[in-house]
Amino acid sequence: MAKKSKPREVIKLKDVFRYYHLGDETVKAIDGVDITINQGDFVAIVGPSGSGKSTAMNLVGALDLATKGSIYLDKVNIERMDESELAQVRGKKIGFVFQTFNLIPTMTALENVMLPMVFQRIPLQERRERANELLTKIGLGERLDHLPSELSGGERQRVAVARALANNPEVILADEPTGNLDSKRGKEIAEMFVKLSEEGKTVILVTHDPEIAKYADKIYRLKDGKIVNK
Amino acid sequence: MFKDFFDISFNNLRRRKLRSWLTMLGIFIGIAAVVSLISLGQGLQTAITGQFSSISTDKLVIQNAGSGLGPPGSTVVEKLTDHDFELINKIPGVKTASPILLRTVKIEFNNKLLFYMMRSIPDDPKKYENYYVTQNIKPQEGRLLKSGDSRKVLLGNNFVTNEDFGKLIRVGKKIKIENIEFEVIGILEPSSEFLLNNAFQIFYDEMKEVLEIGDEIDLIGLQVDSPTIAEETAEKIKKEMRKDRDLKEGKEDFSVQTPLQVIQSVNTILTAINIVVIGIAMISLIVGGIGIANTMYTSVLERKKEIGTMKAIGATNLDILSIFLLEAGLLGLVGGIVGASIGALIAYGISSGANIALGADLFVVDFSMSLILGSISFAFLIGIFSGAIPSYQASKLKPVDALRG
Ligand SMILES: Nc1ncnc2c1ncn2[C@@H]1O[C@H](COP(=O)(O)OP(=O)(O)OP(=O)(O)O)[C@@H](O)[C@H]1O
Ligand SMILES: [Mg+2]
Numbered sequence: 001m002a003k004k005s006k007p008r009e010v011i012k013l014k015d016v017f018r019y020y021h022l023g024d025e026t027v028k029a030i031d032g033v034d035i036t037i038n039q040g041d042f043v044a045i046v047g048p049s050g051s052g053k054s055t056a057m058n059l060v061g062a063l064d065l066a067t068k069g070s071i072y073l074d075k076v077n078i079e080r081m082d083e084s085e086l087a088q089v090r091g092k093k094i095g096f097v098f099q100t101f102n103l104i105p106t107m108t109a110l111e112n113v114m115l116p117m118v119f120q121r122i123p124l125q126e127r128r129e130r131a132n133e134l135l136t137k138i139g140l141g142e143r144l145d146h147l148p149s150e151l152s153g154g155e156r157q158r159v160a161v162a163r164a165l166a167n168n169p170e171v172i173l174a175d176e177p178t179g180n181l182d183s184k185r186g187k188e189i190a191e192m193f194v195k196l197s198e199e200g201k202t203v204i205l206v207t208h209d210p211e212i213a214k215y216a217d218k219i220y221r222l223k224d225g226k227i228v229n230k
Numbered sequence: 231m232f233k234d235f236f237d238i239s240f241n242n243l244r245r246r247k248l249r250s251w252l253t254m255l256g257i258f259i260g261i262a263a264v265v266s267l268i269s270l271g272q273g274l275q276t277a278i279t280g281q282f283s284s285i286s287t288d289k290l291v292i293q294n295a296g297s298g299l300g301p302p303g304s305t306v307v308e309k310l311t312d313h314d315f316e317l318i319n320k321i322p323g324v325k326t327a328s329p330i331l332l333r334t335v336k337i338e339f340n341n342k343l344l345f346y347m348m349r350s351i352p353d354d355p356k357k358y359e360n361y362y363v364t365q366n367i368k369p370q371e372g373r374l375l376k377s378g379d380s381r382k383v384l385l386g387n388n389f390v391t392n393e394d395f396g397k398l399i400r401v402g403k404k405i406k407i408e409n410i411e412f413e414v415i416g417i418l419e420p421s422s423e424f425l426l427n428n429a430f431q432i433f434y435d436e437m438k439e440v441l442e443i444g445d446e447i448d449l450i451g452l453q454v455d456s457p458t459i460a461e462e463t464a465e466k467i468k469k470e471m472r473k474d475r476d477l478k479e480g481k482e483d484f485s486v487q488t489p490l491q492v493i494q495s496v497n498t499i500l501t502a503i504n505i506v507v508i509g510i511a512m513i514s515l516i517v518g519g520i521g522i523a524n525t526m527y528t529s530v531l532e533r534k535k536e537i538g539t540m541k542a543i544g545a546t547n548l549d550i551l552s553i554f555l556l557e558a559g560l561l562g563l564v565g566g567i568v569g570a571s572i573g574a575l576i577a578y579g580i581s582s583g584a585n586i587a588l589g590a591d592l593f594v595v596d597f598s599m600s601l602i603l604g605s606i607s608f609a610f611l612i613g614i615f616s617g618a619i620p621s622y623q624a625s626k627l628k629p630v631d632a633l634r635g
Contacts, residue, residue, distance in 0.1 A: 063542060063629040084546045090629075091544020102539040102633075106241040118234045119544040163543065 031225030095164025154185030256518025257565025265573025372416030538632030558617020566609025
């Protein structure tokens with residue numbers, strides 16, 4: 001794949017604020033953030049607890065709406081979208097990986113990976129083939145019919161990564177994906193993200209662990225809702 | 231698409247087996263009640279209308295108003311008399327008419343005194359033959375009454391086994407009716423008219439004599455020329471009798487019952503019973519619905535994080551709504567299917583029991599497919615309806631809030 005001369009902007013946050021009002025108090029979870037992330041970038045977001053990392057991820061992932069400011073995904077302002085359009089964005093353009101894996105406990109590994117495709121109305125045959133292929137690629141070809149409770153933490157998180165990739169999204173958002181794993185499994189996951197960014201996916205990873213942050217091309221440090229390492 | 235959501239919902243119910251079954255309990259009971267009681271009701275209706283259809287549709291019965299179906303004699307209203315009988319006999323369209331007596335009498339046997347129902351049999355051979363044929367009266371032991379018999383009595387089928395008198399009354403035995411000795415000449419086969427199974431029957435003239443009945447008739451049974459003129463003839467009789475008694479229309483102190491009327495009044499009673507039964511079943515279904523709503527609320531709370539996850543991977547509000555509604559609907563549907571099966575079994579059991587107790591295949595339960603399918607779909611709708619609000623709330627959860635659990 002030839003490198004593009006001009007990198008494409010996939011994510012752009014313009015003067016974004018997210019305030020929570022708790023009684024008289026206002027929590028400034030995100031307090032004026034401007035960043036642009038290009039296609040294929042692997043970005044790590046670090047910072048102390050409560051600095052607004054998760055809040056930022058939720059805004060980029062269209063799970064939450066900013067109090068002020070604009071967020072562009074592929075040049076489209078998601079702040080203007082209604083709930084069903086946001087669902088489309090989450091389903092097609094974004095793949096989420098959570099700290100607690102968030103697999104559906106009643107579904108097998110294969111069914112979990114197929115689920116995002118169910119919401120995109122992809123036919124069963126195609127879903128099954130693609131889910132099978134994704135799981136096999138990350139070394140879980142033998143675990144297709146296992147329930148999450150029958151998998152180790154590292155295996156669960158790999159299933160979650162496969163699920164995030166199901167609809168071939170442009171952006172992978174991972175909030176502390178290694179937080180519940182030992183350092184060996186954590187590194188395996190981080191290496192998967194490196195590979196994905198090399199394949200052209202844009203990856204944003206939130207982490208506490210400097211060892212994991214090292215895998216990223218770029219590190220943003222958040223403090224009190226602001227980026228502090230510009 | 232539907233299949234995918236169905237699988238998701240079904241999986242969720244399976245995961246919480248015990249709770250799912252407990253939730254469906256209310257629906258089981260309601261639907262089982264609906265199916266069994268309505269099936270039994272319909273069976274009963276068929277049995278009862280069958281009873282009356284054995285009275286062929288060309289027969290009318292005239293009796294005093296107010297005396298109802300029970301034994302007359304105690305009321306102070308105008309009695310039917312031989313004069314009425316003569317009058318009716320002359321009305322065009324009336325083929326034959328017989329006066330009938332129906333009384334409670336004192337029977338003595340084996341030194342024991344008991345009271346039983348007695349019905350008269352017409353003296354005229356043509357009329358009693360007709361009565362035997364149309365009422366399907368046949369001897370199981372001994373023979374039927376015939377002209378020339380004197381002080382002979384027929385017993386209903388129950389006396390084959392009835393030991394109320396301390397021992398069985400057999401054919402040939404003597405019993406005392408109002409202190410006058412009669413010989414048992416026959417015991418009848420079971421009749422579809424329950425009353426006759428436990429009754430004594432003797433000739434009209436003898437009954438009049440033994441009971442010292444004057445110019446008084448309890449019922450007048452008559453046959454019209456053809457079933458098509460039954461209603462019309464009934465009207466004619468009413469008119470003639472009104473004129474004879476100098477009564478205004480609607481103020482009759484007598485009634486002319488046509489078979490149609492009898493069936494209608496029975497149907498009215500059965501409908502009333504059905505309404506009560508359905509009312510009870512409805513209450514149980516409402517309780518069942520509340521159970522489903524409760525379970526769905528709990529389920530939404532417990533699965534908040536799952537809902538958030540599904541939204542994060544692309545589920546729309548409508549997708550979430552569909553999944554939860556289907557789950558609630560399935561609770562109703564499965565509850566309905568199990569309930570309908572249980573109800574059918576109960577109805578079958580009761581009807582078989584009743585048939586054994588009555589010793590006849592009278593009670594055929596009518597499992598109408600529309601009743602079973604109807605109640606199952608109704609159960610499904612109850613599920614959907616009860617699950618509507620919790621499912622709507624699930625669908626409206628904000629993804630971030632839901633993900634926090
Ligand atoms: N729903 C909410 N209501 C009120 N305040 C909130 C809410 N969500 C987050 N906050 C506050 O916003 C701030 C940023 O929270 P956020 O979860 O983004 O932090 P974080 O950097 O992800 O922390 P951690 O590393 O502990 O996960 C915190 O002070 C938090 O208390
Ligand atoms: Mg966080």
